[in-house]
Amino acid sequence: MLHLVNVMEILVKETIEDILKTNEEFCACERCRFDMAAIALNKLPPAYVVTMEGEVMLRANSLKQQIRVDLIRAVTEAIQVVSKNPHH
Numbered sequence: 001m002l003h004l005v006n007v008m009e010i011l012v013k014e015t016i017e018d019i020l021k022t023n024e025e026f027c028a029c030e031r032c033r034f035d036m037a038a039i040a041l042n043k044l045p046p047a048y049v050v051t052m053e054g055e056v057m058l059r060a061n062s063l064k065q066q067i068r069v070d071l072i073r074a075v076t077e078a079i080q081v082v083s084k085n086p087h088h
């Protein structure tokens with residue numbers, strides 16, 4: 001079974017979870033997490049791949065090495081934007 005996946009979305013969601021887990025001052029409700037993901041994903045290029053189900057994380061991790069700095073910067077900015085003006 002093949003999947004069409006934007007691996008950038010996986011990485012953004014993973015990075016948001018990591019940052020929220022260690023920074024309890026930011027709201028981690030579903031609305032805020034989705035808003036953060038939307039803002040970060042609009043700043044980062046999409047990274048669609050066609051992949052087998054078991055290979056998705058492999059593709060995500062290989063992209064993560066390449067874009068780590070941009071990824072963390074975009075997610076950190078998105079968390080700050082949402083925290084200043086939450087929609088929950």
Ligand SMILES: [Zn+2]
Pocket residue numbers: 027028029030031032033086088
């Ligand atoms: Zn919230």
